[in-house]
Amino acid sequence: MFIRTALRGLITPLLLILGVAVITFLGVLGGDQVQTSLTEMLIRMVVVVGMWIFVGNSGVISFGHVGFMCIGGYAAAWATVDPNWKSIMLTGLPDFLQNGQYPFPYAVIGGAVLAAVVAIVLGAAIMRLSGIAASIATFAFLMIVNSVYSNWDSVTGGTSSIIGIPTVVGPWVAFAFAAGAILLAYAFKSSRFGLMLRATREDEVAAKASAINVFRVRLAAFVLSAGVVGVGGALWAHFLGVLTADSFYLSLSFITLSMLVVGGLGSLTGAVVGVVVVTIVVEVLRALEGGIALGKATLSLPPGSQEIGLGLVLALIMIFRPSGLTRGREFRLPWLQSRAGVVVSNTAPATGE
Amino acid sequence: MSAMLELSDVEVRYGRLVALRGLSLEVHKGEVVCLIGPNGAGKSTAMAAIAGGVPRVAGSIRLNGQELPARKPEQIARLGLSLVPEGRHVFGTLTVEENLRVGGFLRGNARESAAALERVAGYFPRLKERWTSPAGRLSGGEQQMLSIGRALMTNPRLVMVDEPSLGLAPLIVDAVYEILLELREREGLTLLINEQSSHRILRFADRIYVIRNGTIQLHGTAEALRDGEAIKAAYFGFKGTGANANVVEGAKA
Amino acid sequence: MINFLQNLIDALSLGSLYALVALGIGLLFGILRLVNFAHGDFITIGAYSLILPSASVTATMVIGSWHWEALIPMVCVIVIIVAMATDILVFRPLRRSSAPTLMIASFAVSYMIQNGVLMIYGARPKAVNLWSALTTQINFYGLREPVLQLVTIATTIVLMVGLSLFLKRSRWGIQMRAAAEDFRMAQYLGVRGNFVIGLAFAVSGILAAAVSLLFLAQTGALSNVMGVPLALFAFVAVVVGGMGSLPGAVVGGFLVGIVTTMLQAYLPPDLRVFRDAFTFTFVIIVLLVRPAGLIPSRSIVERV
Numbered sequence: 001m002f003i004r005t006a007l008r009g010l011i012t013p014l015l016l017i018l019g020v021a022v023i024t025f026l027g028v029l030g031g032d033q034v035q036t037s038l039t040e041m042l043i044r045m046v047v048v049v050g051m052w053i054f055v056g057n058s059g060v061i062s063f064g065h066v067g068f069m070c071i072g073g074y075a076a077a078w079a080t081v082d083p084n085w086k087s088i089m090l091t092g093l094p095d096f097l098q099n100g101q102y103p104f105p106y107a108v109i110g111g112a113v114l115a116a117v118v119a120i121v122l123g124a125a126i127m128r129l130s131g132i133a134a135s136i137a138t139f140a141f142l143m144i145v146n147s148v149y150s151n152w153d154s155v156t157g158g159t160s161s162i163i164g165i166p167t168v169v170g171p172w173v174a175f176a177f178a179a180g181a182i183l184l185a186y187a188f189k190s191s192r193f194g195l196m197l198r199a200t201r202e203d204e205v206a207a208k209a210s211a212i213n214v215f216r217v218r219l220a221a222f223v224l225s226a227g228v229v230g231v232g233g234a235l236w237a238h239f240l241g242v243l244t245a246d247s248f249y250l251s252l253s254f255i256t257l258s259m260l261v262v263g264g265l266g267s268l269t270g271a272v273v274g275v276v277v278v279t280i281v282v283e284v285l286r287a288l289e290g291g292i293a294l295g296k297a298t299l300s301l302p303p304g305s306q307e308i309g310l311g312l313v314l315a316l317i318m319i320f321r322p323s324g325l326t327r328g329r330e331f332r333l334p335w336l337q338s339r340a341g342v343v344v345s346n347t348a349p350a351t352g353e
Numbered sequence: 354m355s356a357m358l359e360l361s362d363v364e365v366r367y368g369r370l371v372a373l374r375g376l377s378l379e380v381h382k383g384e385v386v387c388l389i390g391p392n393g394a395g396k397s398t399a400m401a402a403i404a405g406g407v408p409r410v411a412g413s414i415r416l417n418g419q420e421l422p423a424r425k426p427e428q429i430a431r432l433g434l435s436l437v438p439e440g441r442h443v444f445g446t447l448t449v450e451e452n453l454r455v456g457g458f459l460r461g462n463a464r465e466s467a468a469a470l471e472r473v474a475g476y477f478p479r480l481k482e483r484w485t486s487p488a489g490r491l492s493g494g495e496q497q498m499l500s501i502g503r504a505l506m507t508n509p510r511l512v513m514v515d516e517p518s519l520g521l522a523p524l525i526v527d528a529v530y531e532i533l534l535e536l537r538e539r540e541g542l543t544l545l546i547n548e549q550s551s552h553r554i555l556r557f558a559d560r561i562y563v564i565r566n567g568t569i570q571l572h573g574t575a576e577a578l579r580d581g582e583a584i585k586a587a588y589f590g591f592k593g594t595g596a597n598a599n600v601v602e603g604a605k606a
Numbered sequence: 607m608i609n610f611l612q613n614l615i616d617a618l619s620l621g622s623l624y625a626l627v628a629l630g631i632g633l634l635f636g637i638l639r640l641v642n643f644a645h646g647d648f649i650t651i652g653a654y655s656l657i658l659p660s661a662s663v664t665a666t667m668v669i670g671s672w673h674w675e676a677l678i679p680m681v682c683v684i685v686i687i688v689a690m691a692t693d694i695l696v697f698r699p700l701r702r703s704s705a706p707t708l709m710i711a712s713f714a715v716s717y718m719i720q721n722g723v724l725m726i727y728g729a730r731p732k733a734v735n736l737w738s739a740l741t742t743q744i745n746f747y748g749l750r751e752p753v754l755q756l757v758t759i760a761t762t763i764v765l766m767v768g769l770s771l772f773l774k775r776s777r778w779g780i781q782m783r784a785a786a787e788d789f790r791m792a793q794y795l796g797v798r799g800n801f802v803i804g805l806a807f808a809v810s811g812i813l814a815a816a817v818s819l820l821f822l823a824q825t826g827a828l829s830n831v832m833g834v835p836l837a838l839f840a841f842v843a844v845v846v847g848g849m850g851s852l853p854g855a856v857v858g859g860f861l862v863g864i865v866t867t868m869l870q871a872y873l874p875p876d877l878r879v880f881r882d883a884f885t886f887t888f889v890i891i892v893l894l895v896r897p898a899g900l901i902p903s904r905s906i907v908e909r910v
Contacts, residue, residue, distance in 0.1 A: 061706045063713075125890050129845075129897050132641060132705050136845045137893060140886040143838060147886075151879035250834065254717050261710055304725035311718035318711050319699040404794055430796035442791040444784045455784040458777050459796030507796055 012330045013186040016272050017179045019331075020045070023276065024175045035171055041279040042174035043235045045272060048259045049181040050228030052271035053188055054221045055260060059201035060131045062222075063253050064122075064138030065229045067145035070248035071118055072111030072230025073237040074149060074156055077165045079107035080238065085164055092154025104168050108234045115230025116223050123222040127215050131204075142253065149245035162243040169239040177235055181228050185268050188224060197221050251307075255282070258314045264324020269331040277325065278310065285309045355418065357382045357543055358403070358434075358511055363412035365395075365402050365567075372398040374567040375412070380511065385537060385544045387554040387575075390564035391588060396547040397439050399564070400513045404436040405429040416511070431459055435509035439516045439547070441500040445489030449480050452488050452499055456506030466506070473502045476532065494525035501532065511543045512536075518548065530557055551584050563587040608748050613871045619755040621863025622762035625856045626817050627840035628847065629769065630810035632855030635844065636786040636903075637806050641709040644692055646837025647719035648685050648811060652818025653828055654723055655684040656736065661728035665828065670736060682815040688719075689811035690804055698800065716834075723830040731829040736822050758820045765816060766856060769809070773852075778805055786850075839866070842889050848899025857900055862889070 020042070027038035051065045078086075078093055079102040086098055102110075126137040149156045156162070188194045197217045200207040208214055237243050255278065263274025291300030317324065356379035365373040373395045380386045388396050401407045403414055405426035414421045422428055435456075444452050453473055457466035474481045477498050483491060488499055497517060504512050514533065518526040530553060536542050548554050554561060555575050563571040563584055571578075571587035578584050627645065634640045656670030656677075669680050692715050700711055740754040773779035785792040785802045793799050817836065822828070839862050840855075847858025865888055869881045877884075892900070 059706065061709060122890075125894050129893060130849075132639075132709070133845045133849060133893070133897070133899075135706070135709060136641065136841050137890060139838060140842050140889055144883045144886045147880060147882040250717075254713060257710060257713065302725050303729075304721035307721035308718050308725070311714040311721070314714045315696055315711060315718075318703070318707055318714075319696075322700075322703060322707060406790060406794065426790070426793040427796050427798050430794060436794045438791065438794070442788055444787045444791070446787060447780070447783055451780050451783075454777070454780055455792065455797065456795045458781060503795065 009190065010186075011332055012269065013182050015331050016182050016269060020175065020178055020182075020272065020276075024171055028171050037279065037283055039169065039171045039174045039239055041275060042171065042178045043169070043232055043239055044256065044259065044279070045178040045275045046174070046181045046235060047229050047232035048256050048271050048275050049178070049185050049268070050225050050232055051256060052225075052260060052265075052268060053185050053228060054218075054225035056265050056268065056271060057189060057194055057197040057201065057221055058218050059265070060218070061135045061257070062138040063135065063257070064141040064145075065226070066248045066253040066256060067138075067142045068115040068119060068226040068229040069233035069236065069252070070145050070149055070245060072115040072233030073243055073248070074162070074233075075114040075230070076107035076111040076234030077162050077237045077243050079110050080104060080166050081162060081164055089157055089160075090155060090162075092152070104166065104238060107238070108231055111234030111237075112227040112230040115233070116227035119223045119226030120219070123219045123226075127218045127222060142249070146245060146249055149248075156245060159244070159246070162237075163241070165237050165241045165243065167238060167241040169235050174235060174239070177231060181231070182268065182272065184224075184228065185271075188221070189268060193217050193220050255310070258310060261314060262317050262324060264326040264328050266323055266328025267326050267330045270324045270326040270328065273325055278313075281313055282306060282310060356380060356415075357384075357417060358545070359413075359415045359418075360399070360403070361413050363399070363402060363414060364410050365398050365407055366410055367407075372407075372567055373402065373409075376564070376568055377412075378562050378569060378572070380543060380545050382510075382543055383537075383541065384559045385534075385546065385557055387551075387558040387561045388545065388547045388564055389549065389551050389554060389561060389584070389588070390570075391549065394564045395567040396564055397515050398567075400436060400438075400515050400545070400547060403429075403513065404434065406436075427459075430507055433508065433510040435504035435507045435512050437497075437500045437504045437512065437514040437517070439519060441493075441496040443488040443491070443496050443499050443503070446487055448485050449483050449488055449491070449499060450485060452503050453480075453506050456503040459507055469506050469508065473505050476505075476536065477502050493521050494528065497521060497525075497529055498532070501529070501536075505536065505540070509542065511545065513545045513547075515547045516549065517546065518550075518553070526553065533557075551578075551581060551588075555579060555581070565590055611749055612751065613867060615749075615751050615755055615759075616871075617864040617867035618860070619758045619863075620867050621860035622759050623817055623821060623836065623859075624839050624843050624863045625859030626762055626765060626813050626820075627836050628843040628855035628859035629766070629852060630813035630817075631837070631840050632844050632847075632850070632852050633806055633810050633813075636850050636852065637782065637789070637803060638697065639705040639708065640697060640712060641705070641841070642810070643709070643712040643837060643841075644715040644719060645810065645814060645840070646833030646835075647716050647723075648689055648814035649818040649821065649833035649836055650723060650830060651688050651719065652681050652685045652815040653734075653822045653832060654727060655681055656822070657727075657732070657734065657828070659726050661726075663728075663730055663732065665732040665734045667734070670734065674737070678815075678819065681819060682812050685815040685818070686808045686811035689807040689814070693804055693807045697803075716837075720830050720834070727828075727830065729830070731827050734822060734826055734828055736819070736826070740823055754820075754823055758824075761816060761820060765813065769813075769852075772809070778802070782806055839863075839885075842886065846889055846892050846899055848901040848903055850903035851899070851901045854899055854901035854903065861900075 024038065024042065027034055047069055051062065055062055078097045083099050083101050086093060122141055126134050129137055150159050152158065196212045199212060200214045200217065204214060259274040259278045260271055262278055263272065264270030285306040288301045289303060289306055291298045358380040361377045363373050363376045364371065376395065376399055388399065390396050398407060402409050405422065405424055408424050416432055416434060444455065453470055457469050460466045460469065479495060480498055480502060483495060488496065491499060517529045521529065533544060534557060537544055558575045560574050561572060561578055562569050565588065571583060631642055631645050634642045656667060658666040658668050660666065669677055672680065696711055696715055697708065700708055740757055741752050743750045743752050773783055781792065781797045781802050782805065785797055785799065789799060821836065840859060843858035843862040844855050846861060847854030862885065866881065866885050869884050870878060873881060
């Protein structure tokens with residue numbers, strides 16, 4: 001009985017992780033191209049699951065999370081890049097980064113911490129705004145990050161890239177982090193904070209009336225979420241080996257948000273499913289852009305089709321399936337469902353008692 | 354005599370909540386019909402469904418024998434049916450004059466609409482005094498008058514008034530009802546009015562429907578229901594003993 | 607002193623561009639609760655409509671070589687068509703959706719337009735010479751200003767007065783304001799909702815077309831993302847001014863324009879590259895002090 005209860009609580013994240021593991025396992029059997037796409041997808045999963053912690057639970061759209069990815073990626077790169085290179089290119093770094101070189105795990109932690117610290121400062125400023133105004137303020141944040149990181153030559157290398165980052169992230173490393181992110185996100189969702197935050201999503205006024213400090217719960221989610229996304233950035237840096245500030249801008253923001261919406265903002269399952277589905281769509285379109293042989297003729301879509309196709313998919317999902325592919329539900333096994341109905345539904349208003 | 358407005362077996366849901374379950378009622382030309390019921394009984398939903406504001410899952414709503422389109426409020430307004438909603442819903446940042454003009458645009462003809470404006474101003478001298486001030490600054494009673502005047506601008510044959518007494522002082526409520534009856538006389542209007550209490554209604558209405566839990570519990574002429582006992586029983590859903598008589602009569606007063 | 611005045615005129619000129627963009631965005635937000643990211647791309651389309659669709663590096667003017675009396679209406683018509691088409695194809699099916707959904711939908715529209723332009727015209731920015739006569743400077747007691755700056759400010763004033771008269775006096779304007787305040791009630795009174803919204807898209811299209819011409823005359827360069835920074839600054843302007851309030855959008859637009867120009871002029875040279883970061887930090891500080899913006903909209907507060 002006890003095991004059953006514990007299982008019921010964990011069944012969603014475990015099933016999700018299992019699903020992702022299967023995909024990873026199949027992907028690893030494929031060629032280099034497949035493995036690259038797979039790793040990219042798993043890192044994006046870390047980022048999107050991280051975003052979901054805030055966006056999914058609070059209902060406030062954030063365009064700025066890619067900024068945290070940028071911050072995390074650069075912070076990690078500062079730690080792992082060869083000091084000789086840094087002494088020539090990044091003369092403005094603090095001493096311990098300038099002259100030291102740290103192992104990858106420290107770099108990841110550093111990325112998460114810096115992103116979270118920035119999120120505390122930013123969140124303290126903007127989490128009091130109404131939902132829409134906060135969204136636009138996160139946009140302003142993205143622009144600030146972009147402006148600073150593409151111009152602060154002595155610290156970020158400016159518009160020239162940081163190169164020579166050790167490429168230690170492969171599919172299984174990325175998978176491990178994706179699994180961790182899923183567990184963390186689910187733990188947050190099930191926590192008191194997660195419950196309160198979702199109450200504010202359903203009805204801010206009612207949540208306030210039931211003594212929920214909207215500002216505080218939003219801020220907590222924002223910071224945790226930024227930390228996870230920062231980890232995603234660190235992974236990204238150590239997957240590509242190269243960083244440019246401009247790669248963390250509108251395009252990536254669009255792709256990650258699409259992943260959230262396509263899967264369904266309302267559930268963690270939605271975030272995970274969205275990443276997989278959008279990756280498949282993008283990869284298919286990319287292949288079509290590259291050209292596919294059909295008998296003697298080659299069919300190839302003009303450049304830009306990939307983006308337009310993704311936009312179209314997103315628009316169609318919003319029109320015909322507004323709560324995403326998962327309809328805001330979590331992935332569960334029916335026979336483990338509680339009969340007493342203790343499960344908190346995502347669609348019904350959760351105004352606390 | 355065929356009904357001007359006829360609802361049969363109308364069902365409306367909000368998500369899983371059934372707001373109207375098989376509601377049927379009719380309003381004849383020139384009548385004042387009252388729909389009374391407690392909070393949440395479905396009175397406002399009924400009016401919104403008639404006016405095209407909420408979709409119905411079943412049933413039919415006919416005006417002069419013609420089925421009304423669902424969810425097409427702007428078309429329904431053109432068929433001579435106008436709603437004065439609960440809480441007045443005046444456009445707070447628009448002036449009194451502009452609020453009225455919004456109602457007049459569907460007439461299409463500028464001269465006709467100007468004449469209507471003149472006539473409405475005649476019924477409501479108080480609004481004439483506040484002509485250029487934003488409607489948001491008006492008192493509750495003035496806003497109620499404005500809301501009624503605005504509905505009148507659409508050249509309606511049937512006006513639905515949702516809880517005209519809500520949040521108003523009794524004296525003001527009397528004035529509102531007087532003007533409604535005057536309009537009925539002089540404009541040949543038919544009226545459907547929602548109220549929570551039967552207090553005033555029994556004096557003004559020709560016929561009364563009592564609604565609870567989304568269906569009609571009782572209906573009859575005001576004459577027949579004058580003593581209030583039957584209304585009370587239907588309103589609360591039990592056979593009245595007389596002990597609660599004041600609750601019904603005094604719910605709003 | 608002369609220097610400061612020159613900076614001030616520059617600031618007003620940039621501010622008026624932002625104000626025009628912010629008005630276009632604010633108008634749709636007021637009626638639809640739509641934060642329209644695609645507005646910047648309407649501007650891009652206005653600019654690209656001047657040249658022949660081709661992926662070649664040099665731009666061949668078609669409409670762009672017309673006399674301005676024909677050019678301006680033509681560009682307006684093109685942008686209006688695009689704006690109304692996005693409404694019919696994307697936003698009308700989403701009429702009952704929440705504000706965040708609409709916002710993401712407009713983000714998708716924006717992304718599609720940017721890449722559509724890229725597909726048709728190629729990725730490389732193109733140089734265009736529109737109305738070069740306007741860049742001549744006039745000398746006024748030692749104050750040297752390009753005519754264009756003054757034209758920009760004058761156009762903005764004309765459009766603002768025009769829009770304000772339209773909203774206050776015309777039957778459509780009054781219906782638009784009524785719908786902006788209480789859409790459902792306006793419908794109950796016979797206001798044709800979709801028509802009024804379409805009209806609002808058309809008006810925002812005219813504003814975008816005006817900006818595209820003024821902006822292009824200033825920069826002389828076409829790129830498929832040229833409208834994006836304008837829209838982003840304008841968003842911020844709309845929030846600072848107070849969401850849903852048109853005077854707020856104008857005030858916010860001028861404020862952001864002035865702050866940006868003054869930072870550009872008076873920041874120490876090595877910090878100048880961070881100008882946008884300073885501007886947005888300033889914005890976030892303003893929002894800290896006044897979360898509802900400088901001129902909060904009453905109707906929105908009442909809704910909550």
